Amino acid sequence: MSSIYVVAATKNPKIIFDENMFTICIKSLDKTRWRCTAYFKSKCRATLLTYGKYVNVKYKHNHPPTVQDPDIIENAMHQKVFILRSD
Incomplete structure (x- = not known):
């Protein structure tokens, strides 16, 4: 088991994983795809796919x-999850 941190927001929540922040890209009934916040700035392809207590990590960051x-992580909600990696 590993940890992710969820940052509450008024419009869209964010996830912090491995010191990188992700925002919602596509949401369906049972899964959510998250995109790195540096997607537009540095063309980072890193994504997360969350479903229940599972997080599928796809691609590596290029930044x-x-x-x-550290205050951002301290104020975020901590959640234990199972990490699946598919680079």
């Missing part, structure tokens, strides 16, 4: 970590 401030 340094986007979350530098």
